[in-house]
Amino acid sequence: MKTMPAGLLVLALAAALNAAPALASAPADNASRVPGAIERAEAKDSAGLLADAVAYLQKHGPDKSFNAFNNRKGAFVHGSRYVYVVGTDGIMYANGGVPDALVGVNVSDLRDEAGKPFMHELLDTARSSDTGIVQYRWLNQADNRIEDKTVSFHKVGKYIVCVGYYIPHSAPEEAQALLERAVAQIQKAGAGPAYQSFNDPKGGFIRGDLYVFAIGIDDGKYRASGAVPQLSGTDARELHDAAGKPLVQEMITLAKEKGNGTVDYAWRNPATNAVEAKHSLIQRVGDVLVGVGYYSK
The missing domain is CATH 3.30.450.20 (PAS domain)
Known part of the structure; x- marks a missing residue:
């Protein structure tokens, strides 16, 4: 021994x-x-x-x-x-x-x-x-x-x-890199094909606990959600976090006023099944906001 x-x-x-x-x-x-x-x-x-x-x-x-x-x-x-x-x-x-x-x-x-x-x-x-x-x-x-x-x-x-x-617990830098890729995909392929790739588990935009979502700024409807593609077309404006914060409304306001930024809220991490602090990085692209969120303990 x-x-x-x-x-x-x-x-x-x-x-x-x-x-x-x-x-x-x-x-x-x-x-x-x-x-x-x-x-x-x-x-x-x-x-x-x-x-x-x-x-x-x-x-x-x-x-x-x-x-x-x-x-x-x-x-x-x-x-x-x-x-x-x-x-x-x-x-x-x-x-x-x-x-x-x-x-x-x-x-x-x-x-x-x-x-x-x-x-x-x-x-x-x-x-x-x-x-x-x-x-x-x-x-x-x-x-x-x-x-x-x-x-x-x-x-x-x-x-x-x-x-x-x-x-997995992805780093902020990884979330930012995925967001930049998603924005580039919209600009390169067009909105429709880009949203399809965001929703596709094999589309290259779901990595560990990271995924891309896109929401219309005027109507508040999901264009894509890599976590739950079935949300596409539904109104997200009434979504609140675990503390009652209207997170999507805040994202829309941020996109309109500044074009990009970060929204912090409490959300259940499906990878750990625990409510954790989540930070969504968002970027305005035309009439939609594109986002990627990461968790921190």
């Missing part, structure tokens, strides 16, 4: 993660590209992978199972989702993400990017329950970004089998 001081372990792990080849992102279906379905799709796929791993361990035993889980090209690595196994003794027995760096190491003191001792939480929770969930911030090798990760576990004897998925 390898041992390593906690501080050195974190440094070594960070180096290994940054050196590891990026994994291809592989959504299970088109629905996983739509913001409202992100968590449901990811949670479902992760639960399925965890169930498969538990069944495999129960049938084939530790040695064969750990070899299978550690195979980065094997059946237990699905894009950014992979299986890892921690013993109740704190030893990492398998890890499909970075097997060379972690397998055989005591990870009891491992902390996430924010300093949270998430491995202590996992071990403590597993002492009183055979199943559970822990959440922390971790490097997503698919996009090389630190993101929120939700990990479900199932204890099999002395082994804690884990599978997690990432929930």
